[in-house]
Amino acid sequence: MIHIDAQTMFEVAPRFSGENAANQAAIIAAAGEVLQVTLQQYDINTRLRIAHFLGQTCHESAGFRTTEEFASGDAYEGRTDLGNTQPGDGRRYKGRGLLQLTGRANYRELGGVLGVDLEGRPELAAQPALSLRIACEYWKKRNINKPCDQDDLMTVTRLINGGLNGLEDRRLYTNNARRALARIEGVQLSGAQTASDKRILHRGSKGEDVAELQTLLRKLDFAVAIDGDFGAGTEVAVTRFQSENQLDADGIVGAQTWAALLAAKVPAARA
Incomplete structure (x- = not known):
């Protein structure tokens, strides 16, 4: 089984700023929470099927930033x-x-x-989790898994769109999904499931897992408060850590960033 979640969706989608970024984060957080179990129920459970599903839904929802x-x-x-x-x-x-x-x-x-x-x-129908189920029902009704198994992007697009509108963007997002899934499978094979199982964190997140993140950052000499509130200071520290470790510096703590934080060596002065 390929473990997919909100982080996977973030890796597929383009980046936005301001209100668009906030809308995207809310949609991805809600849909990502049920992504694994929902797709599994509809047999969208292989690398090709998942990649095409995420690529097509990303395009149709304008980069996961709207469900209307x-x-x-x-x-x-x-x-x-x-x-x-x-x-x-x-x-x-x-x-x-x-x-x-x-x-x-x-x-x-x-x-x-x-x-x-x-x-x-x-x-x-605009609620993210329900819209995910609606999309899966449409996928099932049109038997779109079949052309996915042949990696037939054009047939998949025609079944979704009725034509080939936005084909290049659909190809881009589907390829993004391929890379994300390859990364996930690589993490799973290397035994780092503990990182990939952790909740996706981003600005506005709160809770004990945020406090755990802040504790790890403090041990690595980042001056953040351990208050369980993912605010601007934590986001800056995460972005800097990601940049220093050749990760996408997007301020979002997904499986890759969690794995890097857990594997990072504490500076000698702090050890």
Whole structure:
């Protein structure tokens, strides 16, 4: 089994700043918490299947920074092929989720499958964990695992998009996912599961695992408070540690950063 989580999603996605970064972090944290178990339930459990799933959902959600279509939805008004038969259905049933669920009929159908009243409460489809399940149901319905097994990006894209829109970005994110999964498998094979099992931490995280992180940083001569609150000072220290250890200096403590921290040697003056 390949152990995937929020860190895997971060490694696939592009970086943002400001509000976009905050939105991305919230979506990834919520979806990442249930990513492993959800994908396993839908047999999205091999390197190729996971890589294509993450690459496609990353593109469709604008880099995991939104679970709701940016457009108003007016373009879908009166689309009887989508089941939009009532005034206001275009906006009400606009695209939502990691793979954009669109139209009253599709909300009704997927809601019935999942036991959730998506037709009556369409905004629920934007919740990250639920949108992950919706995406998996769509994946299953279209039998997208099959072209994944052939590593057929173009067929996968056509089944998701109906054409080849955004093919280069989809290829980029799928390749990012390949590298992330290769890294994870390498960590697992080297026996570093204790690091990969730890919670992903980033600015705003709180708790005992943040205090553990801060304790490790203090031992390595980083001047941070051990208060269990991942604030600006902790983020600066993490970013500096990552830079000094040839890691992506993004301030996010995932499996690679945890492994490097746990393996780091305490300076002689502090030992």
